[in-house]
Amino acid sequence: MAIDSNSPSFVSQLCFGSILEEQILPYPKMKEAEQETFKNIRSSIEQLLRPHEKDFREWDAKGEMPASFIEELKQFGLFSLLIPESHGGMGLSTTAYSRTLQELARWDGSVAVTVGAHSSIGLRGLLLFGTDEQKARFCPKLATGEMIACFCLTEPGAGSDAASIKTHAVRDGDDWVLNGNKLWITNGGIAQFFTVFAKTGGPGERGSVTAFIVTSDMAGVTTGPHEDKMGLRASNTTTVMFDNVRVPAANVLGEVGKGFKVAMKILNSGRTGLGGGSVGVMKKMLTLATKQAKDRVQFGKPIAEYGLIKQKLGTMVVDCYVTEAAVNLVNHLIDSGHEDYAVEAAITKVFASEAMWRTIDEALQVAGGNGFMREFPYERALRDARINRIFEGTNDILRLFISLTSMNEVGSQLKELASSLKGIFDNPIKGFGVISDYARRRAGLASNLIKRENAVFTKLHPAVQPQQQVFEALTRDLATAVDQVLRKHGKNIIGKQFASRRLADMMIDLFVLAATLSRVSTAVSEKGAASVTRELEILEVFTGQVKRRFQANFAQINENDDELVKSLANHALDLDGYTWDNV
Numbered sequence: 001m002a003i004d005s006n007s008p009s010f011v012s013q014l015c016f017g018s019i020l021e022e023q024i025l026p027y028p029k030m031k032e033a034e035q036e037t038f039k040n041i042r043s044s045i046e047q048l049l050r051p052h053e054k055d056f057r058e059w060d061a062k063g064e065m066p067a068s069f070i071e072e073l074k075q076f077g078l079f080s081l082l083i084p085e086s087h088g089g090m091g092l093s094t095t096a097y098s099r100t101l102q103e104l105a106r107w108d109g110s111v112a113v114t115v116g117a118h119s120s121i122g123l124r125g126l127l128l129f130g131t132d133e134q135k136a137r138f139c140p141k142l143a144t145g146e147m148i149a150c151f152c153l154t155e156p157g158a159g160s161d162a163a164s165i166k167t168h169a170v171r172d173g174d175d176w177v178l179n180g181n182k183l184w185i186t187n188g189g190i191a192q193f194f195t196v197f198a199k200t201g202g203p204g205e206r207g208s209v210t211a212f213i214v215t216s217d218m219a220g221v222t223t224g225p226h227e228d229k230m231g232l233r234a235s236n237t238t239t240v241m242f243d244n245v246r247v248p249a250a251n252v253l254g255e256v257g258k259g260f261k262v263a264m265k266i267l268n269s270g271r272t273g274l275g276g277g278s279v280g281v282m283k284k285m286l287t288l289a290t291k292q293a294k295d296r297v298q299f300g301k302p303i304a305e306y307g308l309i310k311q312k313l314g315t316m317v318v319d320c321y322v323t324e325a326a327v328n329l330v331n332h333l334i335d336s337g338h339e340d341y342a343v344e345a346a347i348t349k350v351f352a353s354e355a356m357w358r359t360i361d362e363a364l365q366v367a368g369g370n371g372f373m374r375e376f377p378y379e380r381a382l383r384d385a386r387i388n389r390i391f392e393g394t395n396d397i398l399r400l401f402i403s404l405t406s407m408n409e410v411g412s413q414l415k416e417l418a419s420s421l422k423g424i425f426d427n428p429i430k431g432f433g434v435i436s437d438y439a440r441r442r443a444g445l446a447s448n449l450i451k452r453e454n455a456v457f458t459k460l461h462p463a464v465q466p467q468q469q470v471f472e473a474l475t476r477d478l479a480t481a482v483d484q485v486l487r488k489h490g491k492n493i494i495g496k497q498f499a500s501r502r503l504a505d506m507m508i509d510l511f512v513l514a515a516t517l518s519r520v521s522t523a524v525s526e527k528g529a530a531s532v533t534r535e536l537e538i539l540e541v542f543t544g545q546v547k548r549r550f551q552a553n554f555a556q557i558n559e560n561d562d563e564l565v566k567s568l569a570n571h572a573l574d575l576d577g578y579t580w581d582n583v
């Protein structure tokens with residue numbers, strides 16, 4: 001499928017009531033040649049990791065992965081996945097890379113994150129923004145693992161509000177002199193290549209950030225002890241300190257003062273890696289839970305025969321299939337050169353991390369008391385999974401990003417908004433304050449843009465028509481909801497997080513449903529409806545779930561308990577917690 005790289009975000013167009021079906025149909029497949037490569041990678045990963053299955057539990061308990069095992073990962077080439085072949089790497093597409101992380105995550109979360117932090121965020125800035133000279137200098141060493149990469153953005157005072165970092169760099173001759181401390185850096189203690197973000201515009205300037213390539217051999221770079229974590233315990237996480245580090249100007253990544261854009265672009269394109277890992281864990285949980293349900297006998301029957309167990313297993317199947325549909329689709333958009341995928345990538349991260357959490361939790365429940373025992377893999381999987389809802393942008397912040405960015409597109413139809421909107425796309429989190437009064441005043445125009453004939457699919461297989469109709473109706477409702485919310489709140493939408501979250505949930509559900517419709521429709525076209533009855537059932541169940549959630553969110557736009565909930569929160573804040581202890 002050819003996608004116009006300048007075509008707008010699919011979800012932003014849903015906010016107008018338009019379905020850009022050419023972006024999502026037909027459902028993509030991994031290229032033949034790459035399938036072969038991937039199959040080889042998959043079987044080699046199994047050969048590499050299966051013998052270490054017991055070790056993973058031990059390393060989790062100890063909170064450390066031995067250096068000898070990291071050497072094995074290097075020998076295997078796992079640090080070369082995204083490096084172009086011309087620089088000694090495997091040059092995998094986003095699709096094959098995400099699929100590889102899926103395989104790794106099935107075996108062990110700490111291994112997946114060690115490899116993922118290196119490629120998804122550690123070296124991605126070099127691939128996206130590096131000069132030819134920088135790539136030639138670093139890529140070969142990053143491919144062999146002689147250099148392991150990490151991404152250094154977070155600081156003690158700057159997490160979600162990444163623009164408030166204090167690390168700073170001052171130009172001195174041919175160098176920049178870098179000072180500051182970074183927190184919770186994955187691979188920090190084993191890395192030789194650091195993508196570091198620092199202020200270069202003087203104290204107090206929020207905007208002016210520059211990205212630097214720092215290497216561990218530069219004087220003044222030190223790392224703290226490995227953090228004692230809840231999950232991913234064997235993956236290395238440390239503080240990284242820069243004390244008067246002289247960084248050559250040749251190591252500036254991208255343009256001076258444009259580092260925030262570099263950081264956001266890295267995170268946007270890295271997010272589908274987390275989605276891939278989540279799908280891998282969900283598949284593993286389904287294998288474990290189905291076996292457990294058949295083996296465990298209670299009240300004279302395998303527990304698999306009970307309705308409540310079937311409900312869990314069936315729901316896990318649906319969650320896994322639809323998550324995979326969305327992750328693959330966004331990977332394909334990225335591989336096709338589509339530029340405007342940040343919202344869709346954020347959606348896969350939010351949906352996948354939460355679907356994975358539900359799936360592990362239910363698999364643990366199917367295992368009963370065994371699920372709680374360290375001897376079994378469930379509790380470790382649950383601990384490992386929790387961080388996925390926090391790092392690479394918390395799901396809360398990403399929900400705000402999804403809804404506000406997508407809604408701004410409605411406003412961007414208006415020429416007057418163009419200049420203020422530009423800032424939002426460069427820097428969506430910082431740009432929360434930018435949405436304009438125009439959006440409120442001109443929301444009426446937006447409502448005129450909702451044209452019934454745009455909210456239609458024309459290329460789906462007739463076998464999915466009932467679900468297609470639901471999707472089209474919900475798309476029109478989304479456009480109405482966006483219009484209503486902008487009309488009601490205008491620029492104050494920034495402070496209306498309850499409303500933004502609701503809209504985000506509607507957008508997330510709709511995008512995942514669009515991906516599922518595309519996947520199932522394409523499968524029917526290729527194999528015939530009789531061969532894909534289960535997939536049609538999945539689509540039917542998921543469409544029902546989405547419809548019910550969507551309608552509940554839609555109804556709450558005008559009728560909700562938001563102010564009461566806020567007042568209770570304020571009460572708890574004023575009195576430092578709960579005030580009705582009855583003793």
Ligand SMILES: Cc1cc2nc3c(=O)[nH]c(=O)nc-3n(C[C@H](O)[C@H](O)[C@H](O)COP(=O)(O)OP(=O)(O)OC[C@H]3O[C@@H](n4cnc5c(N)ncnc54)[C@H](O)[C@@H]3O)c2cc1C
Nearest residue numbers: 151152153154159160184185186390391392393394396397
């Ligand atoms: C194991 C681990 C590995 C990590 N690896 C890396 C790494 O390799 N590189 C790196 O740079 N960082 C890394 N991080 C940091 C991670 O990205 C941050 O923890 C994350 O961005 C959230 O920041 P924070 O923890 O400071 O939370 P905060 O920003 O303090 O947020 C706390 C809570 O407040 C919410 N919140 C904050 N602002 C708002 C708002 N405006 N509106 C509504 N809610 C809000 C958040 O959603 C969250 O629920 C890692 C963290 C961990 C735990």
